[in-house]
Amino acid sequence: MSTTTHRRVKIATLAPDFYQALIDLDAQSATGLDPRLADIVRIRASQLNGCAYCVDMHTLDARHAGDSEQRMNLIATWREARKFYSEQEQAALELTEAITLISVDHVPDEVYAIAAAAFDDKELAQLIGLIITINAWNRVGVSGRLEPGHYSPS
Incomplete structure (x- = not known):
């Protein structure tokens, strides 16, 4: 079986109702959360899922919103760099990893607590x-092999 393919469907074009539903879901997903926290959650899940397009997009969004380069x-090593993240952000990152890597240990009670x-x-x-929601977007990006470098924050 070949590991590369030249044909990848464009979900936005070929499944527009699904794609719009995902956009609508995304618009509601971070309501009431600190935007900086939402950005680092999106980035960390995207890193874990290997979605270069989403990592690029959300790091650009975070920087555009004023978050620091540092x-x-x-983010990928947040446990070793805890002083850069609030306790709430650390809890969110831990939960992000547990939910994103759900097949490893489901979501441990201590992480949820x-x-x-x-x-x-x-x-x-x-x-x-x-x-x-970001895990769903990552699967769109990875399965479609979306390439980073084409996104600009609004």
Whole structure:
């Protein structure tokens, strides 16, 4: 079986109703959450999923919104660079990893408990929705082999 293919369907074009539903879901997914937190969650999930397009997009968005280059550079190693992330951001990153890598250990109770202590119930529900949504977008980007370098923050 070949590991490369020249034909990748364009989901936005060929499944426009699904794509629009994903856009609508995305618009609601971070409601009520700190935009800086939402950006680092999107970046970390995208790193874990190997979605270069989404990593590029969300790091550009975060920088455009004023987040620091240093914080963006350290997201992949956030545990070793905890001082750059609030306790709430650390809890969100931990939960992002658990949900994104769900086949490894599902979502451990201790990870969920840390997130539940850092967020109120509504925020926690929004955070989980955000993590689920970026994972869906990552699968669109990876399966379609979307290339980074074509996105510009608005």
